[in-house]
Amino acid sequence: MVDAANFDVTAKGGALAAAAAGRFDALPVYKPEIECASREEIRAVQLAKLKETVAYAYERVPYYREKMDEMGVAPADIQTLDDVCRLPFTDKAVLRDTFPFGLFAVPMNEIRELHSSSGTTGKPVVVGYTEDDMDMWSECIARLVQMAGVVPGDVAQMAFGYGMFTGGFGLHYGLQRLGCAMIPAGSGNTERHIQMIEDYGTTVLVATPSYAMHICEVGEAMGYDWGASPLRVGLFGGEPCPPGLKAEIERRMHIVCTDNYGLTEVMGPGVSGECLAERFQQHIAEDHFLWEVVDPVTGEPVGEGEVGELVLTPLGKQGIPVLRYRTHDLTAVHTEPCACGRTLARMDKVRSRSDDMLIIRGTNVFPSQIEDVLTGIEEVTPHYHIIVRTKGGMDELVVETELRPEAFSDSFESMDALRARIVEKLKSTLLVAPTVRLVEPGGIERAVGKAKHVDDQRVK
Ligand SMILES: [Zn+2]
The missing domain is CATH 3.40.50.12780 (ANL, N-terminal domain)
Incomplete structure (x- = not known):
């Protein structure tokens, strides 16, 4: 229709x-x-709902009641949207530490569906x-x-x-x-x-x-x-x-x-x-x-x-x-x-998370910066892979980038010139010289779910 x-x-x-x-x-x-x-109407809706939300969390979730009592803030103290900064932050660790149902505000018979994060790094986060x-x-x-x-x-x-x-x-x-x-x-x-x-x-x-x-x-x-x-x-x-x-x-x-x-x-x-x-x-x-x-x-x-x-x-x-x-x-x-x-x-x-910043030889590097440089190079596809490892006691940044079929050539000189040009572009953006590897068309593995672009092999 x-x-x-x-x-x-x-x-x-x-x-x-x-x-x-x-x-x-x-x-x-x-x-x-x-x-x-x-904007005024939106803010008014937010303030009314914020007051209710804070009172609800304080009443029903012991974690928030204790935390707010500790900080000396009561639900009635939330009078403007700016007052939100008087409330405690919640981090992923809080959700993990209260696994599985510690932050739930209702009994299970009021929950209709559970979901969770993948839990690849420790306990998953469960939400209801x-x-x-x-x-x-x-x-x-x-x-x-x-x-x-x-x-x-x-x-x-x-x-x-x-x-x-x-x-x-x-x-x-x-x-x-x-x-x-x-x-x-x-x-x-x-x-x-x-x-x-x-x-x-x-x-x-x-x-x-x-x-x-x-x-x-x-x-x-x-x-x-x-x-x-x-x-x-x-x-x-x-x-x-x-x-x-x-x-x-x-x-x-x-x-x-x-x-x-x-x-x-x-x-x-x-x-x-x-x-x-x-x-x-x-x-x-x-x-x-x-x-x-x-x-x-x-x-x-x-x-x-x-x-x-x-x-x-x-x-x-x-x-x-x-x-x-x-x-x-x-x-x-x-x-x-x-x-x-x-x-x-x-x-x-x-484009980046505060915790996916890579520190390479003392310089901060975000994977999204590398992605942006590669996007500007017409000979390569959007597929790439970043490896960080230790070589001779130093951090080494390796960027693998996949050639487009039309850019692929068996001339060593032309491939090497392209590789050198990519190194130069990355270096001027990142302020760190990477090792660049050109991968043949289709050579970088395709993800069926979320793509994993970075492999940090350094020992923490
Ligand atoms: Zn719009």
Whole structure:
């Protein structure tokens, strides 16, 4: 069914075309009364919900009551949004130390679903959702997928794994809430994914960006014509999406792609999402999340628009109320109105975490800096791998980058000249000289789930 009013967004590539033409009024908004409210209205909703949330956490979660008593702050002391800084921070360690249900504010018979983080480094973090929490979660996702150009009636294929990971079910519920038909394909079996897109007329693909790239390449190798495919929108999550990779997927699959941000500890996906007007930022669901940006070392707030660590307080969450969760993600938040018509604040896409900074021979290096340099070199693909190891008592940074088929040559001189040029570019950005290895086309392993780009082999 194609509605004349949004014909352009339901035609293949139409959302991108409408966005490119600046016709954002052609794109519907799920809940305009909050997404397009005035800043004063948004802040009033946040303050009312913050007061309730703090009182609820104090009453029901012994950890927060003890912590607040220790700090000499009572729920009644929260009179303005700025008072949030009087409350204790919550770190991942608190969630792990209270494993499994220590921060739960309701008995298990009020919980409808449990999810957890993967727990690759120690105990997992377990979170529980009440019926109201599930409702709020679905709505947050419905908003962000609509923001990305998805409309009711779309057919959405899930290439995230389901299971305990919040991404699969989160997107599943939210897309259904908007009125889409879900195909719960799950991760893996790439050729079957492509067959299903063709057979079932899939218009929306949910995947990690690295897996979407893999699906794209497998389809091309099978001779599948992405330009003639029904697929129109890619919804990415589960890992940061490098702009170069996104642009490449859009070009080769003929789709428009957006990514969203979230984390299990505060809800899962749905905290913020990208609109089609501002491709490098994401609107925060501010009626459900109070954001702060702080200095990662001192914990003090930084000025508006300045980069710092994102701290989130979910508002009105019942299963686990979390106060001031330290995400370790570095970003800046902006509150000027957006061309899409939304007034919700926008955060810069998270490209780095305060804890994935690598210290190499005393210099701070973020993997996202390496990614940005490689994106600017036309002979290489978006696939790369970083190895840090100790060689002769010194740190060595090794960057493996994959050649495009057209750049691959058996001339040693031309390959060596390219390698030297990449070393020079990386060195001038990072201030550390890396060892660069050129890998033949297809030589860097493709991820089916989240891509792992860094292997730090140094002994801690
Ligand atoms: Zn916007």
